[in-house]
Amino acid sequence: MASVIKKLREEATCSNCQQLMTDPVVLECGHSFCHACVMSINENQQGDQPAEGIAFCALCMQTFQIESLRPNKKLKSIIETIKKVNCEKLCEEHGEKLHLFCEDDGQLICLCCERKPQHKGHVLVLAEDVCEDYKEKLQKAVTKLREDESLCNNLKLFLRKQRTEWEEKVKLQRQKIQSEFENLRSFLHNEENHFLRRLGEEEEQTLRQLQEGEDKVEKQSQELKNQIQELEKKCQGTVQNLMEGVKLTLSRSFDVKLELPEVISLDLHTVCNVSELYFDVRKILKRYQVSVTLDPETAHSDLLLSEDGRKVIGGHPQKKPHSASRFTALTAVLGHEGFTSGRHYFEVDVGEESKLCEFGVCQDNVPRDSNMKSLIQPDWGFWAIRKCQAERGLQALTWPRTSLHQEYLSVVGVFVDYEAGLVSFYNMETGSHIFTFPKASFSHPLRPFFLVYSSSSLSMSPPDILVKKQSPLH
Incomplete structure (x- = not known):
């Protein structure tokens, strides 16, 4: 079958652009070209044309009238079939279409493979019959991953909000500590720096923990997006693309476990008891x-x-x-x-x-x-x-x-x-x-x-x- 497809492809290839013909037209001599290629050849032959509206066939040099060009509908249909067949994967061993799906092995096989010993006793079904069922399972997997992605996004927003709240809380606490010391600045300068340094260290440590949590969630979010794109691409492809490795893909998607970051306390531990310092x-x-x-x-x-x-x-x-x-x-x-x-x-x-x-x-x-x-x-x-x-x-x-x-x-x-x-x-x-x-x-x-x-x-x-x-x- 592969040799037949190859022969048809050769016949449907334009001798001018060496590609499958686009909008093929047939000349009076019987040769076919892409419509755009014929018009391009005509423009290049302007100086050699015997009369206006007449051109030469690039293969046999017979003349033809431009107005006589007719669409080659049969050839166009063959080209569409070739393109469709090229999109379908064939059995590497037998060159036949992969019509069947082996539930036991989770792979597509052709009718010839069905008779082989390794598939004896296996549950074999038509790929087209179970395609929708597996597509529905893939879509459920997408839904589950989308929910996880949504949770990830909410967690990112929550962590960013916590970060903002923490920074604001530290800012207010810093202002409070500074105001406490303003009245007795000359006597309490060393103590003020001590408390501010401790507060800064506490701020840095908590911000680092919050950032680590945010980075972890961001990484999981990106992994979920990649998996979703993979599943969506698989759902939009051909039956063969969708079914190939579908069980492994589903297993991977349902094995995804969202790791929630550790809850970080926003309680301040650096508290300045200036009453002990006031004279x-x-x-x-x-x-x-x-x-x-x-x-x-x-x-x-x-x-x-x-x-x-x-x-x-x-x-x-x-x-x-x-x-x-x-x-x-x-x-x-x-x-x-x-x-x-x-x-x-x-x-x-x-x-x-x-x-x-x-x-x-x-x-x-x-x-x-x-x-x-x-x-x-x-x-x-x-x-x-x-x-x-x-x-x-x-x-x-x-x-x-x-x-x-x-x-x-x-x-x-x-x-x-x-x-x-x-x-x-x-x-x-x-x-x-x-x-x-x-x-x-x-x-x-x-x-x-x-x-x-x-x-x-x-x-x-x-x-x-x-x-x-x-x-x-x-």
């Missing part, structure tokens, strides 16, 4: 201490104020005269004192009995009639922290909220540097820094702010000794 921050803060009393004109009707204006208790509904400055939604009250410049410090006694309260400073023009708790954040003119239930600790009322950790908290110092745009909180029992809000640009007067829930209370600690503000806090 006595309390003395420095008290240089700027002011006396704060509560403004009854701003107090919500559920709040009870003491006669001296230094204590507020929640959960005591009362009838109070209407005031444009009174809080009607949030159970809050402001301090009389307003800050428009300079540095100011006051203390809040949260005590053991206060279960849930919020305090700090706010702009004088904050909304009084909104009960949206999410409004209590710097974007809306509030710089405050929340004392939660005992087991939940503290929160800085940023957005989103920032969890803070204090083992013991009774008296909190609030420090405001108006020109610098800073609001800081200190644990006055230990003399340690709690939290400083990111730098702001104050454009309105600031007033002490207190929000007290039912069954909670707050007290304003009176200054020990009110003194003139001395040199700036360094």
